[in-house]
Amino acid sequence: MGSSLAFGCPECGRRIDLDRNSRGRRVKCGRCGTLVEVPFFPRRFGRRRSNRRRRAWLAVGLVAMAMLAVPTIGWQWWQSSSRRGQAAELTRVLARLDEAERHRDLASALLAADEARALASRYGLDPPGGPEALADRRDEIARRDAEARLEALAGLAPDLAADEAIALLDRSGSDPALEAMSGRILADAAAALSRWADHHLVLAEQARDDGRPVEALARARLLAERLSPLPTASSSGALRRVRSFAAGLVAARGARVGPISLAGSPSPEGLPPIDCELPPILADALARRGYLPPDPDSPLADLWDASPFLLRATIDRKPGPNYLQSFHRTTLFSVALCFERDGQPAWSEAFDARTRIPLPGLSALESSRLALGGPPSDEVALRFERDARIDLLEKLVLKLSALPPAPAP
Known part of the structure; x- marks a missing residue:
């Protein structure tokens, strides 16, 4: 120093x-x-400057470069591997297509061709010959398959032929490759559907003649449900015959439920309107007596606009007497039923339904509270309303059992 x-x-x-x-x-x-x-x-x-510090920074740089390079190299490797896997998948599908064509399995070949086109488009692959060649090959297979199915229609059972015809109609409407064959498909499908409809109409007529109109109408409804959505050119003739047959059944035994007329005081809040509960019960009673009520969801429902039989109901709701010595008012329903044939009364019935006294299902404590309770409450009013409705429905089913039976065929 x-x-x-x-x-x-x-x-x-x-x-x-x-x-x-x-x-x-x-x-x-x-x-x-x-x-x-x-x-x-x-x-x-x-x-x-120290060489050690320089070497330390060099090491840091190398590590950073490695951290950037490894993911990039891994990503490139994954892409390359994925690309090879996609190409191998397309090759397998094309091999399955070739195999199906060699065995003349056109349905499987068409499925394989559609799958190959979807794979090539999804992965951006170029199939042998290019995408246009694969599309042309697929369209040719579709036409050959449709021709083979059309030729086989005549030999199939009516139900199978109808299923095949409907499938061909769906394909012709969605596959541009079959546009040139649409006229032939419509004609052959119409013939197959007509044969199928005639077969089931014969069975429906047998059921009608044997006194089973419900089964006959069910067959007609099934035919109409399958024919209605189809193109008019292929189904109009068969659908016309089905509607004519069903109209005959409705003219003989068709019965509908008229609107439910409500009068008097409104129901308390918290319960659905009483007129929503009655139509299913009235329709079921008509069916039990041999009549044919309509199905609102059926394409034949409009035929009941001219049905000869009509069942009406009028309900008058009003407060009933007090419940025992309490201030709570019970509920009273006055019900009038009228059954008409061709606009003329054929049967009528009237009855009253009310809250039952004492109210069923009460414990001794609840019964004493209701009998000696305080001012009226909404909860008690709802309970009385529910009990009166139960009484109404029970009496309604009993009264409807006296409906006149449907006329004999």
Whole structure:
């Protein structure tokens, strides 16, 4: 430190004093540990950048480059592997297509061709011959398959022929490859559907003649439901015969439920209107007596607009007497039923339904509270209303059992 002889370390530039050291001897740097030779002439010293720090930054850079390069290389490898897998999948589908064509399995070949086109489009692959060649091949298979199915229609059972005809009609409307065959498909499908409708109409006529009009109408409804959505050119003739047959059944035994007329005070809040509960019960009673009520969802429902039989109901709701010695008013329904044939009354019935006293199902504590309760409440009014409706429905079913039976065929 006090010596005038000193020099700088060639590695890190730290000052090295030469106390008690002669020239030409080696000394060790106290900072970087480098073994240096003492020069004969003092060197200029000054702090220089350490190689260790430089090497540390080099290592950091290498690690950063590796962190960036590894995901990139992995992504490229995954893409390459995925691409090879997609190409192999397309090759397998094309091989299945070739195999199906060799065995003349046109249905499987068409499915394979559609799958191959979808794969090529989804993955951006170029099939052998190009996408246009694959599309042309697929369209040719579709036409050959449709021709084979049309030729087989005449030999199929009526139900199978109808299913096949409907499938061909759906395909002709959605597949441009069959546009040139649409006329032939319509004609052959119409013939198959007509044969199917005639087959089931014969069975329906047998059921009608054997005194089973419900079964006969069910067959006609099934025919109409399947024929109505189809193109008019292929189904109009068969549908016309089905509607004519069903109209005959409706003219003989068709009965509909007229609108339910409500009068008097309104029902308390919290319960559905009473007229929503009655139509299913009235329709079921008509069916039990041999009549044919309509199905609102059937394409034949409009035929009942001219049905000869009509069942009407009028309900008058009003407050009943007080419940025992309490201030709670019970509920009273006055019901009038009228059954008409060709606009003329053929049967009528009237009855009253009310809250039962004492109310069924009450414990002794509840019964005493109702009998001696305080001012009227909505909860008690709802309970009385529900019980009166139960009484109404029970009496209604009993009264409807006296409906006149449907006329004999």
